Amino acid sequence: MAQARLLVRPEPESKRRLRLWLRLYAATSVIEREMRRFLRQHFATTLPRFDLMAALERAPDGLTMGELSRRLMVSGGNVTSVVAGLERDGSVCRRSPASDRRTSYVALTGQGRAAFQAMAREHEHWIDQLLADVAGEDVDLLTELLAELKHKAEAKAEAGRVR
Numbered sequence: 001m002a003q004a005r006l007l008v009r010p011e012p013e014s015k016r017r018l019r020l021w022l023r024l025y026a027a028t029s030v031i032e033r034e035m036r037r038f039l040r041q042h043f044a045t046t047l048p049r050f051d052l053m054a055a056l057e058r059a060p061d062g063l064t065m066g067e068l069s070r071r072l073m074v075s076g077g078n079v080t081s082v083v084a085g086l087e088r089d090g091s092v093c094r095r096s097p098a099s100d101r102r103t104s105y106v107a108l109t110g111q112g113r114a115a116f117q118a119m120a121r122e123h124e125h126w127i128d129q130l131l132a133d134v135a136g137e138d139v140d141l142l143t144e145l146l147a148e149l150k151h152k153a154e155a156k157a158e159a160g161r162v163r
Contacts, residue, residue, distance in 0.1 A: 031130065038126050043119050048074070050123070052082050053108065053116040056092065062107030091115060 036047050043050075055071045056063060063071070069079045083106050086092040091112030094104050108116060131139070 034130065035123075035126075038123075039119070042122060043115075045119070048072075048078065048082050049086060050116075050119060052079070052086065053091065053112060054120070056106065056108045057113065057116050057120070060107070062095070062105040065104055065106065068106060086112065 032047070039045050039047055039050055051072055052068060055068060059067075065076060065079055065083070068083070069076045072079065083092060083094070087094060089112075090109060092106050093109050094106050096102075096104050134142075
C-alpha cells in the first residue's frame, strides 16, 4: 500500500512574525511582572518610580518633565504624578531656571541617588539570577538581534511605513 504524502505548506512570514511578537510580549510580561513584585517586596517601590529614577541617574543635571515623558514613553500626567511622589519622599527635587519659569527640571537628590544605586545593584543581581540559565553566547546574540529589531521597527515607524 502506498503511503500518502502530506503536502507541507510553509507557514507565511506574517504568521512567523506574529509568533515572534507574541513570544517577545510573553517573555517581557513575565519578567516585568516579576520585576514589579521584586521592587514592591524589597524596596516598597514601583516600576514607574524605578524607571524615572534610572532616567535621572543617567542625567546628573536633571531632565525637564517633557524629556522624562519622552524617555519613559508615558504621558506627562503620569510623569507629574510619579515626580510628585518622589519629591514628597525627598528622592527628587524640581527647579526652574530664572530664564524660563514655565520649564521645570527634575533631578535626583543625594538621598534619591543613594536609594537608586542600592536598588540598581539589587536589580542587576536579580536580573542576573532570573536569566542565569540563558547561555552567554545566547545573551549576546539575543541582545544583538533585539537591537537590530528595535532599530528597524523605529525606522519604519518614523518613516510612516507602518499603518
